Amino acid sequence: MKIKKWIASLLAVCALAAVFSGCSNPSSTPSGSSSSTSSEGQSGTAEDENVIRVATAGSYPMFTQLKEDGETLEGIDIEVWEEIGRRTGKEIVFVVENLDAAFGDIDAGRVDSAAKQISITPTRQEKYNFSEPYFFSPYRMVVQESNNEITKFEDLYGKKIALETVSAAHEYIKALDPEGKIEILTFPSDLTMLQEVEAGRVDAAPYAEPVLDYAMKQSGLHLKPIGDPIYTEVNAFPFAKTERGDRIRAEVDKALAEMKADGTLSEICIKWCGFDPMLSDAAKEYEASQAK
Numbered sequence: 001m002k003i004k005k006w007i008a009s010l011l012a013v014c015a016l017a018a019v020f021s022g023c024s025n026p027s028s029t030p031s032g033s034s035s036s037t038s039s040e041g042q043s044g045t046a047e048d049e050n051v052i053r054v055a056t057a058g059s060y061p062m063f064t065q066l067k068e069d070g071e072t073l074e075g076i077d078i079e080v081w082e083e084i085g086r087r088t089g090k091e092i093v094f095v096v097e098n099l100d101a102a103f104g105d106i107d108a109g110r111v112d113s114a115a116k117q118i119s120i121t122p123t124r125q126e127k128y129n130f131s132e133p134y135f136f137s138p139y140r141m142v143v144q145e146s147n148n149e150i151t152k153f154e155d156l157y158g159k160k161i162a163l164e165t166v167s168a169a170h171e172y173i174k175a176l177d178p179e180g181k182i183e184i185l186t187f188p189s190d191l192t193m194l195q196e197v198e199a200g201r202v203d204a205a206p207y208a209e210p211v212l213d214y215a216m217k218q219s220g221l222h223l224k225p226i227g228d229p230i231y232t233e234v235n236a237f238p239f240a241k242t243e244r245g246d247r248i249r250a251e252v253d254k255a256l257a258e259m260k261a262d263g264t265l266s267e268i269c270i271k272w273c274g275f276d277p278m279l280s281d282a283a284k285e286y287e288a289s290q291a292k
Contacts, residue, residue, distance in 0.1 A: 052088075052248055053111040054081055054237075055095045055102030060190065061218055062211045062272050063117045077115035079268045080134055080259070087255040100166070106240050112248050117208065119168035119233035128238035129245060131252045134265060136282040137208045138229035139169070144198060145222040152227040157181040162193040162205040169206050172231040194221050206230065210273040232282040 056064040056077060063075045073094055085092035095102075095111050102114040106128065117137060120130050141161070143150050150156060153176065160183045163169045173184065185202055187193045196202045198221050207215070212225060237252060239245035259265040266276040277283060 047109075050089075051091045051093055052081075052085070052113070053093045053095055055097050055099075055105055055111040055114040057098055057102075057116045058094075058096045060116050060211075061215045064115055076135065076268055076272045077117065079271075080256075080265065081115060083259060083264060083268070084252055084255040087258060088251045090251075103238070106238060109240065109242070109244075112245065113237045113239055113252075115237060117233070117235050118238060120236050121168050121171050123171060124168075124238065127241070129241055129249055130236040130238055131249055132256050133234045133236045133283070133286065134256055135235040135269065136277040136280050136286070137210060137233040137235055138280075138282065139172070139206045139231050139233065140209050140212070140225040140229050141204045141227065142194070142197060142207050142212065142223045142225050143204045144200065145224050147203075147224075150204060150226055153230050156204055159183070159203040160185055160201075162187055162196045162202040164188070164190055164193055168233055172233075173206070176230060190215075191219060194219065194223060197223055208233070210275070210277075232280075234282075234286055 056073065058064055058066050058073055060075070064073065064077045065075050066072065067074050073096070078094070081092045081094070084090075095105070097105070099114060099116055099118075102111065102116075105111040106114060113131075117135065118124075119137075120133070124130075141150075141153060141156070150159070157177075158181065161173070162185055163173065165186045165188055170184075173182070174180075185196070187196060190207070193205045194207070194215070197205050204226075207225075209225065209229060215221075216223060237249075239249040239252075256265065260278060266278065269275065269277055
């Protein structure tokens with residue numbers, strides 16, 4: 001389905017719950033020459049003009065995760081922000097917290113942005129301004145490895161699926177299933193969601209195709225994707241609709257444009273997921289829709 005059609009469909013059905021998931025223990029170890037990690041999520045303020053504070057979960061495979069030392073952040077989101085720091089001359093301070101707290105801290109001005117493969121949706125656009133996209137993520141439904149009865153999305157009618165408590169998936173699934181034929185159960189994290197599928201308490205769950213194999217290896221779960229991708233997320237960084245938020249977003253957009261032009265963004269993505277999302281059909285479709 002075309003990106004513009006997705007947005008139109010989602011505007012009619014957007015509804016999000018109130019809590020994000022994915023929390024890990026905060027750390028305070030520097031993760032690069034232009035970045036550091038903080039645990040001050042609820043007490044700090046984002047006022048220093050030389051600092052950009054970015055909330056991140058530190059628990060999402062390939063995008064924002066902790067190294068084996070349990071302290072140092074790594075992943076696509078982390079490396080993209082570190083490069084933004086180098087290009088803008090700003091110190092990037094990562095605040096490790098779950099995304100419920102992250103969006104609350106953006107609202108309160110305690111952080112400037114958030115990073116966890118965050119999707120642009122109509123509901124979120126009502127409250128936040130987004131940077132230019134840096135990734136495009138196709139999602140597929142996953143089921144138990146032994147399940148041969150569910151082979152496509154329509155097979156889920158009358159069955160149960162798992163979603164994170166608040167994620168962009170709620171809007172996409174409601175657009176795909178406007179009559180509510182599928183029962184939705186919510187869980188506090190993407191790992192819990194997948195564990196419920198493997199345990200057979202729900203029948204399926206949507207998951208980002210680029211990180212699925214990695215997540216299966218890391219978790220030891222035995223799940224498999226079915227059918228074609230059911231939707232593609234457009235991933236970007238959210239900012240408050242404030243003077244400071246607009247100013248930082250403009251700096252971030254300039255850095256991202258440079259990273260796309262000189263191949264740095266491609267290198268980061270290929271390093272972690274083996275392909276360049278900016279060359280995908282979804283990326284080309286999005287660019288074409290924005291040019292109109």
